[in-house]
Amino acid sequence: MTTKLSFTLFLTLIVLLLPSSPEARRLPFLSKPSHPQNNIVSDNYTYQIRYFQQTLDHFSFHHLPTFPQRYLINTDHWLGPSPMAPIFLYCGNEGDIEWFALNTGFVWELAPLFGAMVIFPEHRYYGESMPYGSRDEAYKNASTLAYLTAEQALADYAVLITDLKRNLSAEACPVVLFGGSYGGMLAAWMRVKYPHIAIGALASSAPILQFDDIVPLDTFYNIVSNDFRRESTSCFDTIKKSWDVITSVGRKANGLDRLAKTFHLCGKLKSSDDLFNWLESAYSYLAMVDYPYPSEFLMPLPAYPIKEVCKKIDESAEGTNVLDRIFNGVSVYYNYTGQADCFDLDDDPHGMSGWDWQACTEMVMPMSSNKNSSMFPEWDYNYTSYAVDCWNEFGVIPRPTWITTEFGGHDYKSVFKNFGSNIIFSNGLLDPWSGGGVVENISDSVVALVTKKGAHHLDLRAATADDPDWLVDQRASEVKLIKGWIDNYYTTKKGVFNM
C-alpha cells in the first residue's frame, strides 16, 4: 500500500517536473475506425437506426445528463418472443458503429439461419453516441471524458438490451454476443460479467491477455516481424536495416527534406520519429489485415498484402536504395489505388482520440520491441514515460493494473476451467493481436479456434467466393458451437419450467 501510494506521488512529481517528455509508444490499436476510410454498402445489411437515452455513470449516483446511445437494429428475420428466438448483439468498439456493422458480415449472414434479431449498439464516446451533446463537449477535458471506460460501455449494453427485451416481451430470448478486437474483448468480458444477459460470446481477435506481464511484452512486434519474414527474409532484412538509414539521413543537412521527398510527404518532416511512426503503423496494420483476398477494411488492399509489400521491396530495380524500396513497399498500404499524390503523416494532430484516452486510463497494454527477433527499432516499455505522456495529453494518470483486477487474465486457465462457459476465442496467427489472445482450448465450452493463416477478426467478415477452406471450416465450427449454446439454453429453460 505504502509502495503504491508513494509511487503515485512519485509519478505525480515526475509529471509536474517533466512537462515535456520523450514520446512513449502508444499501441497501434484499431483507432482508425472513427474516420471510416470507405463506404461499403451492402443490401444484406439493412437496419433501423435508433437512439436510447443512456445513463452516463452506471456505478455512482451523481446528477448527470443522460446521452443518446445510437444502435442499429434489424428484426426482419427474427422469429419473435414466443419461440424464444435469439438476439445477436455485436459489442460496438472504438469507432462509428455503422462502419463495424458493414465490416461484420458474418453476423448478418447468420441471422436468417437462426431466425435472430440483430443489434449493433454503438460504444459511448464514438460515432454519434456522444455525452454532453457533442463530440467537442464530450472530449473537452478529463472530467467530461471520465466516463469513457469499458465497464461503463458494458453496462450500457446490459441496460439497453434489458430495456429492449422488456419492451418486446422478449425477456426469455437468448442473447449471443459478437465482437472483434476491442469489441471482442468486450464480448468475452460481458459473457463473464453479465452471464444473465447473454448465453455466449464469439470473441474474435480479442487480446484480453495483452495486459500487465501476462504475455511477453515483445509478442506483438515479433508477430508483425514474423509475418514479413515468412514472406521474404530479404524483405524483413531491408525493413530492419531501414531505420538506421532513416536516422542517419535525417541527421544530415537537409536530411529531413530529403526524407520528405523520398516518401512523398505533402508537408515538412519535423523529425525522423514521425516517419518511424508512419512506417511502423503501416507494417502493424498490414499484419492485422493480411487477409487472403482483396479487402477495404482500413485501406483498399490486395489479397495477402504483406506478400505484395515484400514483392515491391524485394523486386525494385537493381540498385534501388533502401529508402526507395521501403517507399515502394509501403505505397501498397498507403496508396494501393494510386490516387494519392502525397501523404500526410498525421491527419489531425489536434484531435483527441477516444482510444488514446482509453489507453491512458485503463487499457494500458505494455509493449516492447526486441532487437533479436523484431524488424523494428528496439525499445523497452517504460511505464513512467507512458504515464507522463498521458498526463500531458489528457491530465490523467493511468491505472495499469486495473483491467486485470476487474476482468482477470493472470490465471485465466484455472479460472475458466472452473467457472464460465460458452466463449469462443477465435484468432488468426498472422494477426499480431493473437499474441495477447486465448489460443488454447480451456474447457468443453470455452474454446479457442485458431487459424494459421488468419488475420484480425477475419472470421467476422462477410463470406466471399475467395474464402479459403480453413476459413469456411472455422465459421462452420462457430455456427455449430453457437447452435449448441442456444439448444442447450432451450433444454435448460424447459428443465427449469418443469421443476
Place this chain on the structure above:
Amino acid sequence: MTTKLSFTLFLTLIVLLLPSSPEARRLPFLSKPSHPQNNIVSDNYTYQIRYFQQTLDHFSFHHLPTFPQRYLINTDHWLGPSPMAPIFLYCGNEGDIEWFALNTGFVWELAPLFGAMVIFPEHRYYGESMPYGSRDEAYKNASTLAYLTAEQALADYAVLITDLKRNLSAEACPVVLFGGSYGGMLAAWMRVKYPHIAIGALASSAPILQFDDIVPLDTFYNIVSNDFRRESTSCFDTIKKSWDVITSVGRKANGLDRLAKTFHLCGKLKSSDDLFNWLESAYSYLAMVDYPYPSEFLMPLPAYPIKEVCKKIDESAEGTNVLDRIFNGVSVYYNYTGQADCFDLDDDPHGMSGWDWQACTEMVMPMSSNKNSSMFPEWDYNYTSYAVDCWNEFGVIPRPTWITTEFGGHDYKSVFKNFGSNIIFSNGLLDPWSGGGVVENISDSVVALVTKKGAHHLDLRAATADDPDWLVDQRASEVKLIKGWIDNYYTTKKGVFNM
C-alpha cells in the same frame, strides 16, 4: 425507451410538486450495525487493524481523493504462499467491520482448520472507512454519497485483495468469500463478477432475489407473521388486532399521550405511525434473530425470543388489554435486561443512514403486506411514493431495475445451471430474508443449504454448546463444500502447470 424517459420526467414532476409525501415504507434491513449495541470480545478473534488507500471511483477517471479503507487481518494460522494456503475474506456489510468480525465466529473457527489467513475489509462509508475525511463530509449530500454503491464496494475488495496478495507473493493462494445478509449478497455477487479473485463464496441469508418482482412482494412480512403464528395463533391474532386499537386510541383526545404512557416512551408520541414503525421493527428483527440460544446480536435476547414474546402476550394476566399485552411482548425485545426505564422511538432522527442511501439508489427491495396472510397492517408497494421520499431525504432518484440488470436474478436458475460454480446459499426459514434467498440446489456446485429452524445468518456465528444438531450438520456441510473447492483448485492448478 420513450416510456422510461417519460416516467423519469413524470417522477421528477411529482417529486417537485409533492415536497411532502406520505412516508414510504423502507425495509428493515440490518441497518443497526453502524451503532453496535454491545461489545462482544473474544480471545479467539485477534486481528491487526490496517488501512488501505482506496480509489473512490473505480469506474471512471475523475480526479477524486482516495480514502482509507479499514480492514482487519489475522495471519496467525496462515501456512503462507508456497503451499498456496487459502485466504478467507469476509465481505464487510453496512456497518462497523469490528462488529461483523465479532459476530462471525465461524470464519475465525475455520481458519486454523484450513491454515487460512482471515481478512475482514470494511464496506466504504461505514465504520471508519470514510471518504472525504470524515463521516460528516462523506454524508454531506448526494454528490459526496454518490460512490456508496455495491459495485464500488466489490471493486474495493478486489483491489485490496489483489494488492495484498501481490505484496505477500501470494497470488496463487485461493480466496474464499464469506458474507451474511447484505454481505452475503456481496459475497455471491463477487463470486459471479470476480471469479478470478475468489474460488467460491458462502453467502449466508443473502436475499439476492428480493428485487423487482422476482419473489412475491409480501413474502418478507408473511414469513415474519408465520414465525409468530407458528408459536401461537392467539399471539398472532393479538398483534394483528393491535393496529386498529392503536389507531383508534390515537385518534381520541389525549390518545397519543395515553399511547406514550402505555408504551413507556421517554418523549411525546407525534403520531401512531411512529409507534407502528417501532413495533413493526421489533417483530421483524425478532424474526431475523430468532436464534436457538440466548444471543446479543442486535439486542440481548433469550433463546427463541419469539416464543418468549408470545408467552408474554398470551400469558399476561387475564383481563390485560391488547396494548398492555403488546407492550409486555415487545419489552422482551427492547428491554430484556430490564435496564430501560423508557424508550426513544428514534435514536437519531437527523442522522443520515448509509443503508437508507443504498435503499434509495440501487437497493430497492419492493415489499408489501397482505391482510390475508400477514399480522401487519395492510399496505401496497408504491414505487412513486418511495421515490419521492428518496428525493426528499437525499435528493436522489432510485434506479429500481439496476440491480437485476447488473447482477441478474430473474432467470437465476437457468443462468447458474450453465454458468458459475462454488456458491453456497445458506438460509434459515425462520429468517424473513429467506423469502428473497436461493433455497433450492441449482447445480452440483451452486447449492442451497436450508434449515427449517435457522434464522438470519445463524451459521456464520460462533459455535456454542447449545447448537442444535441441524446447525452442527449445516456447518459441517459448509466445511466439506469449501474443502472441496480448495482441493479442486489445487488439482486444476497442478493440471494447468503441467500443460
